[in-house]
Amino acid sequence: MSREPRRGVGCRAQSKETEGTTHILDETGSVTTAEPTTETHSEEDIDLPWQVVVHNDPVNLMSYVTMVFQRVFGYPREKAERHMLEVHHKGHSVLWAGMREPAELYVQQLHGYLLLATLEKIS
Protein backbone atom coordinates (compact mmCIF):
# COMPACT_ATOMS: atom_id res chain seq x y z
CA MET A 1 0.00 0.00 0.00
CA SER A 2 0.99 3.52 -0.57
CA ARG A 3 2.82 5.22 2.25
CA GLU A 4 2.38 8.66 0.75
CA PRO A 5 1.22 11.23 3.24
CA ARG A 6 -2.46 11.97 3.12
CA ARG A 7 -4.25 15.19 3.79
CA GLY A 8 -6.06 15.06 7.07
CA VAL A 9 -5.38 11.63 8.48
CA GLY A 10 -1.84 11.25 9.61
CA CYS A 11 -0.80 14.87 9.45
CA ARG A 12 -1.38 15.75 13.04
CA ALA A 13 1.68 14.21 14.64
CA GLN A 14 3.88 16.28 12.36
CA SER A 15 2.21 19.61 12.80
CA LYS A 16 3.59 21.02 16.00
CA GLU A 17 3.23 24.76 16.17
CA THR A 18 6.30 26.52 14.85
CA GLU A 19 7.49 29.94 15.84
CA GLY A 20 9.07 32.31 13.36
CA THR A 21 9.89 31.74 9.72
CA THR A 22 11.61 28.59 8.45
CA HIS A 23 14.30 28.81 5.77
CA ILE A 24 14.81 25.80 3.56
CA LEU A 25 17.92 25.23 1.46
CA ASP A 26 17.22 22.96 -1.51
CA GLU A 27 19.64 20.95 -3.70
CA THR A 28 20.09 23.84 -6.12
CA GLY A 29 21.29 26.08 -3.35
CA SER A 30 18.29 28.38 -3.38
CA VAL A 31 16.61 29.31 -0.18
CA THR A 32 12.85 29.28 0.18
CA THR A 33 10.95 30.71 3.04
CA ALA A 34 8.13 28.91 4.74
CA GLU A 35 5.58 30.86 6.67
CA PRO A 36 4.96 29.69 10.21
CA THR A 37 2.16 27.19 10.52
CA THR A 38 -0.86 28.31 12.40
CA GLU A 39 -2.39 24.88 13.06
CA THR A 40 -1.90 23.88 16.65
CA HIS A 41 -2.72 20.75 18.55
CA SER A 42 -2.65 19.91 22.17
CA GLU A 43 0.43 18.30 23.68
CA GLU A 44 -1.77 15.32 24.42
CA ASP A 45 -2.44 14.79 20.70
CA ILE A 46 1.22 15.02 19.83
CA ASP A 47 2.92 13.20 22.65
CA LEU A 48 0.56 10.48 23.79
CA PRO A 49 1.66 7.19 22.33
CA TRP A 50 -0.75 5.13 20.32
CA GLN A 51 -0.87 1.41 19.85
CA VAL A 52 -1.76 -0.75 16.88
CA VAL A 53 -4.07 -3.58 17.94
CA VAL A 54 -5.05 -6.52 15.76
CA HIS A 55 -8.27 -8.32 16.66
CA ASN A 56 -9.26 -11.93 16.14
CA ASP A 57 -11.14 -12.89 13.03
CA PRO A 58 -12.26 -16.48 12.40
CA VAL A 59 -11.95 -16.17 8.62
CA ASN A 60 -8.37 -15.03 8.07
CA LEU A 61 -5.93 -17.94 7.92
CA MET A 62 -3.27 -18.18 10.61
CA SER A 63 -0.52 -18.50 8.01
CA TYR A 64 -1.87 -15.43 6.20
CA VAL A 65 -1.93 -13.33 9.38
CA THR A 66 1.66 -14.38 10.15
CA MET A 67 2.77 -13.35 6.66
CA VAL A 68 1.06 -9.98 7.02
CA PHE A 69 2.81 -9.27 10.35
CA GLN A 70 6.14 -10.15 8.77
CA ARG A 71 5.51 -7.89 5.79
CA VAL A 72 4.00 -4.89 7.58
CA PHE A 73 6.21 -4.77 10.67
CA GLY A 74 9.27 -6.59 9.34
CA TYR A 75 9.05 -9.03 12.23
CA PRO A 76 10.92 -12.34 12.02
CA ARG A 77 8.69 -15.36 11.51
CA GLU A 78 8.85 -16.47 15.18
CA LYS A 79 7.77 -13.06 16.49
CA ALA A 80 5.03 -12.77 13.86
CA GLU A 81 3.73 -16.22 14.85
CA ARG A 82 3.75 -15.27 18.54
CA HIS A 83 1.56 -12.27 17.82
CA MET A 84 -0.70 -14.30 15.52
CA LEU A 85 -1.21 -16.89 18.27
CA GLU A 86 -1.90 -14.15 20.80
CA VAL A 87 -4.59 -12.78 18.49
CA HIS A 88 -6.01 -16.27 18.05
CA HIS A 89 -6.06 -17.23 21.73
CA LYS A 90 -6.59 -13.92 23.51
CA GLY A 91 -8.69 -12.16 20.90
CA HIS A 92 -6.22 -9.38 20.22
CA SER A 93 -2.55 -8.45 20.24
CA VAL A 94 -0.69 -5.15 20.45
CA LEU A 95 1.60 -5.15 17.45
CA TRP A 96 3.24 -1.78 17.76
CA ALA A 97 3.22 1.38 19.87
CA GLY A 98 4.50 4.83 19.15
CA MET A 99 3.58 8.08 17.49
CA ARG A 100 0.21 8.53 15.86
CA GLU A 101 1.25 8.99 12.24
CA PRO A 102 3.21 5.75 11.79
CA ALA A 103 0.54 3.96 13.83
CA GLU A 104 -2.10 5.17 11.36
CA LEU A 105 0.00 4.02 8.45
CA TYR A 106 0.37 0.58 10.02
CA VAL A 107 -3.38 0.32 10.54
CA GLN A 108 -3.95 1.42 6.95
CA GLN A 109 -1.60 -1.28 5.70
CA LEU A 110 -3.25 -3.91 7.90
CA HIS A 111 -6.68 -2.92 6.56
CA GLY A 112 -5.21 -3.26 3.07
CA TYR A 113 -4.54 -6.88 3.98
CA LEU A 114 -8.09 -7.11 5.38
CA LEU A 115 -7.09 -7.68 9.00
CA LEU A 116 -9.21 -6.22 11.81
CA ALA A 117 -6.87 -3.58 13.17
CA THR A 118 -7.44 -0.51 15.29
CA LEU A 119 -5.50 2.45 16.55
CA GLU A 120 -5.80 3.04 20.29
CA LYS A 121 -4.56 5.81 22.48
CA ILE A 122 -2.47 4.53 25.40
CA SER A 123 -3.92 6.10 28.49
Place this chain on the structure above:
Amino acid sequence: MEICRHKDHIEISELDPFLAELLRQIPASASPDGVLAAEQRLFSSPANRKETELCAEWKVYVEPELRRLFQSATETVAADLEQLNGNEKSLANRTLRIPAKHADAWLSALNQARLVIAAKNNFTEGELGDHLRSPIGSRRDLSLFQINFYGFLQEFILRDLGG
Protein backbone atom coordinates in the same frame (compact mmCIF):
# COMPACT_ATOMS: atom_id res chain seq x y z
CA MET B 1 -7.70 -31.27 -9.21
CA GLU B 2 -3.94 -31.00 -9.22
CA ILE B 3 -2.00 -27.99 -8.14
CA CYS B 4 1.71 -27.51 -8.57
CA ARG B 5 4.19 -24.70 -8.61
CA HIS B 6 6.45 -23.85 -11.48
CA LYS B 7 9.21 -21.29 -11.67
CA ASP B 8 7.01 -18.37 -12.69
CA HIS B 9 3.48 -19.61 -12.15
CA ILE B 10 1.17 -21.88 -10.20
CA GLU B 11 -0.71 -24.39 -12.31
CA ILE B 12 -4.08 -25.78 -11.30
CA SER B 13 -4.93 -28.63 -13.63
CA GLU B 14 -7.64 -31.27 -13.82
CA LEU B 15 -10.14 -28.66 -12.67
CA ASP B 16 -13.57 -30.18 -12.91
CA PRO B 17 -16.43 -27.92 -14.07
CA PHE B 18 -17.75 -27.45 -10.54
CA LEU B 19 -14.44 -26.18 -9.12
CA ALA B 20 -13.81 -24.15 -12.27
CA GLU B 21 -17.17 -22.46 -11.71
CA LEU B 22 -16.29 -21.73 -8.07
CA LEU B 23 -13.08 -20.08 -9.26
CA ARG B 24 -15.01 -18.03 -11.81
CA GLN B 25 -17.16 -16.83 -8.91
CA ILE B 26 -14.24 -15.22 -7.04
CA PRO B 27 -14.65 -11.64 -8.37
CA ALA B 28 -18.43 -11.66 -7.91
CA SER B 29 -18.14 -13.24 -4.46
CA ALA B 30 -15.71 -10.52 -3.38
CA SER B 31 -18.35 -7.85 -3.90
CA PRO B 32 -20.34 -6.83 -0.79
CA ASP B 33 -23.36 -6.09 -3.07
CA GLY B 34 -24.59 -3.48 -0.66
CA VAL B 35 -24.84 -5.96 2.22
CA LEU B 36 -23.99 -3.86 5.26
CA ALA B 37 -22.25 -6.62 7.24
CA ALA B 38 -19.97 -7.43 4.30
CA GLU B 39 -19.26 -3.76 3.64
CA GLN B 40 -18.44 -3.20 7.31
CA ARG B 41 -16.10 -6.18 7.34
CA LEU B 42 -14.11 -5.07 4.28
CA PHE B 43 -13.97 -1.48 5.51
CA SER B 44 -13.74 -1.92 9.25
CA SER B 45 -13.40 0.92 11.71
CA PRO B 46 -9.82 2.08 12.34
CA ALA B 47 -10.50 3.02 15.95
CA ASN B 48 -13.01 3.09 18.72
CA ARG B 49 -16.19 4.85 17.54
CA LYS B 50 -15.50 7.55 20.13
CA GLU B 51 -12.62 8.70 17.92
CA THR B 52 -15.18 10.38 15.69
CA GLU B 53 -12.74 12.71 13.91
CA LEU B 54 -10.30 9.94 13.09
CA CYS B 55 -13.09 7.65 11.83
CA ALA B 56 -14.61 10.42 9.71
CA GLU B 57 -11.25 11.32 8.14
CA TRP B 58 -10.58 7.66 7.51
CA LYS B 59 -13.82 7.36 5.52
CA VAL B 60 -12.89 10.33 3.37
CA TYR B 61 -9.19 9.72 2.77
CA VAL B 62 -8.37 6.06 3.38
CA GLU B 63 -11.46 4.09 2.36
CA PRO B 64 -11.34 5.21 -1.29
CA GLU B 65 -7.70 4.08 -1.45
CA LEU B 66 -8.63 0.71 0.05
CA ARG B 67 -11.50 0.35 -2.44
CA ARG B 68 -9.10 0.94 -5.33
CA LEU B 69 -6.63 -1.56 -3.88
CA PHE B 70 -9.27 -4.27 -3.49
CA GLN B 71 -10.78 -3.58 -6.90
CA SER B 72 -7.38 -3.74 -8.58
CA ALA B 73 -6.78 -7.19 -7.05
CA THR B 74 -10.14 -8.57 -8.18
CA GLU B 75 -9.60 -7.16 -11.69
CA THR B 76 -6.24 -8.94 -11.93
CA VAL B 77 -7.85 -12.20 -10.81
CA ALA B 78 -10.78 -11.73 -13.20
CA ALA B 79 -8.31 -11.31 -16.07
CA ASP B 80 -6.48 -14.52 -15.09
CA LEU B 81 -9.81 -16.35 -14.87
CA GLU B 82 -10.53 -15.57 -18.51
CA GLN B 83 -8.47 -18.71 -19.20
CA LEU B 84 -11.50 -20.64 -17.98
CA ASN B 85 -13.93 -18.89 -20.32
CA GLY B 86 -15.53 -20.62 -23.29
CA ASN B 87 -17.29 -23.96 -23.33
CA GLU B 88 -18.64 -23.36 -19.81
CA LYS B 89 -21.14 -26.14 -20.38
CA SER B 90 -18.48 -28.64 -21.35
CA LEU B 91 -17.70 -31.33 -18.80
CA ALA B 92 -14.03 -31.39 -19.76
CA ASN B 93 -11.50 -30.55 -17.07
CA ARG B 94 -9.64 -27.25 -17.27
CA THR B 95 -6.23 -25.84 -16.43
CA LEU B 96 -5.55 -22.46 -14.86
CA ARG B 97 -2.16 -20.79 -14.64
CA ILE B 98 -1.63 -18.07 -12.05
CA PRO B 99 1.45 -15.94 -12.79
CA ALA B 100 3.75 -15.67 -9.74
CA LYS B 101 3.59 -11.87 -9.98
CA HIS B 102 -0.19 -12.05 -9.44
CA ALA B 103 0.11 -14.03 -6.20
CA ASP B 104 -0.63 -11.02 -3.97
CA ALA B 105 -3.68 -10.07 -6.03
CA TRP B 106 -4.98 -13.63 -5.70
CA LEU B 107 -4.40 -13.65 -1.94
CA SER B 108 -6.32 -10.39 -1.63
CA ALA B 109 -9.22 -11.39 -3.90
CA LEU B 110 -9.58 -14.79 -2.23
CA ASN B 111 -9.54 -13.12 1.16
CA GLN B 112 -12.11 -10.53 0.11
CA ALA B 113 -14.36 -13.29 -1.21
CA ARG B 114 -14.01 -15.42 1.95
CA LEU B 115 -14.74 -12.46 4.24
CA VAL B 116 -17.72 -11.29 2.20
CA ILE B 117 -19.25 -14.78 1.98
CA ALA B 118 -18.74 -15.30 5.72
CA ALA B 119 -20.31 -11.92 6.53
CA LYS B 120 -23.28 -12.43 4.20
CA ASN B 121 -24.01 -15.85 5.71
CA ASN B 122 -23.16 -14.82 9.26
CA PHE B 123 -21.14 -18.02 9.76
CA THR B 124 -20.14 -18.89 13.31
CA GLU B 125 -16.57 -19.75 14.28
CA GLY B 126 -17.73 -23.35 14.78
CA GLU B 127 -19.13 -23.58 11.26
CA LEU B 128 -15.99 -22.06 9.77
CA GLY B 129 -13.89 -24.67 11.56
CA ASP B 130 -15.98 -27.56 10.26
CA HIS B 131 -14.01 -28.64 7.21
CA LEU B 132 -15.84 -31.94 6.82
CA ARG B 133 -19.27 -30.55 6.00
CA SER B 134 -20.60 -31.82 2.68
CA PRO B 135 -21.09 -29.22 -0.06
CA ILE B 136 -24.14 -31.14 -1.24
CA GLY B 137 -27.03 -29.63 0.61
CA SER B 138 -28.15 -26.11 1.22
CA ARG B 139 -26.90 -22.93 -0.36
CA ARG B 140 -25.33 -22.21 3.03
CA ASP B 141 -23.31 -25.44 2.87
CA LEU B 142 -22.12 -24.52 -0.59
CA SER B 143 -21.00 -21.12 0.66
CA LEU B 144 -19.04 -22.79 3.44
CA PHE B 145 -17.42 -25.13 0.93
CA GLN B 146 -16.53 -22.09 -1.19
CA ILE B 147 -14.81 -20.44 1.81
CA ASN B 148 -12.82 -23.60 2.53
CA PHE B 149 -11.86 -24.13 -1.12
CA TYR B 150 -10.64 -20.53 -1.42
CA GLY B 151 -8.78 -20.99 1.87
CA PHE B 152 -7.05 -24.07 0.49
CA LEU B 153 -5.87 -22.03 -2.52
CA GLN B 154 -4.68 -19.26 -0.23
CA GLU B 155 -2.65 -21.75 1.81
CA PHE B 156 -1.00 -23.07 -1.34
CA ILE B 157 -0.14 -19.58 -2.60
CA LEU B 158 1.21 -18.64 0.84
CA ARG B 159 3.44 -21.71 0.87
CA ASP B 160 4.60 -20.76 -2.60
CA LEU B 161 5.44 -17.22 -1.46
CA GLY B 162 7.26 -18.56 1.57
CA GLY B 163 9.49 -20.62 -0.72
